[in-house]
Amino acid sequence: MSDMVAHSGVLSPVTLDAVRQAFAAHPHARIAIALSGGADSAMLALAAVAVAREAGLSARFVRAFHVHHGLFIEADRWADHVRALCAGLDLPLDVVHVDVARNTGRGIEAAAREARYAAFGQMAAAAGIDTLWMAHHRDDQAETVLLRLLRGSGVAGMGGMAAHTRRSGLTLVRPWLEIDRAVIRACAERFTEATGWAPVDDPSNADAAYTRAAVRTLLAPVLNARWPQWRGILARHARHMREASEMLAEVAAEDLARLEPAPDGASVSLAAWRTLSPARQRQVLRHWLDRMGAPMPTDARLGELVRQLRQLHSLGHDRQLRWQHGAFCIVCVRGRICVEKT
16 A cells, blocks of 8 residues: 555644644653544544654654454444555554443443543553544544543542543543644545545444433534634633633642541541631542542532531541441541542
């Protein structure tokens, strides 16, 4: 197959500049591209290979990961299509088949996402990869913020997707969070005209039975008609929420340090906690539970914990407190709020 990288001129300057910045931010990282075969991830793969070649990086620094979910009959064809692209880009490719659990009670989208990240972690460990690039763009960010708003997410959740974060032992990088979908899709169209390789079309993207697709197909047209700039507004809102979340985390960390935490962090002072304002009491509990590896409680669950802690005997001797939260339990012993793994 011909050298597809020779057609990297189809990419817009803004997409290439963002990829150059991502390489500069992680100069020694070995990276993998999360490659579904759709337009966005295919163009990110093209851009990454082109910029790596431009910078004189050897092939071992960049490869691609493809997860075969088996959820659609086209999945085998998609994997072959991705192989063809990677052959044209001279891009090493790893493919992993996963079985998506359908009876988790959290929905097929969440189950597929968990399976996908587990597969990424598996491929990364085998290949010695520490950084995974994902092709999420500004439209994805706006949809994420809108979905989290509708689900009642807090400040941290409303920050949307981060350009750099950690998950499953990997550094996740999203170079294109500030770039519109339309810009990337135009690049993909030019690439198809130049090479004949066309992105795969996942039917779930247009099936309103899937939550994100429902936003895209049912809600977005209404928002486009009434508020044409809504995606940019929500993306900007996400940046503001991330800044607010970072400031809240700093305050919570300072408050936690004042609660006389045990050396292992598993207990804090009830009396010191009670000196905080109600808002900071809740925030420091969230921060502490997160530090201890506990899942984030809902507002209602956290409110119940706060109520029980406020009603305890002033010396904290009430051993009746037993707040169960998944595999964790909060108890109070001799004036100390303790978290235990059950």
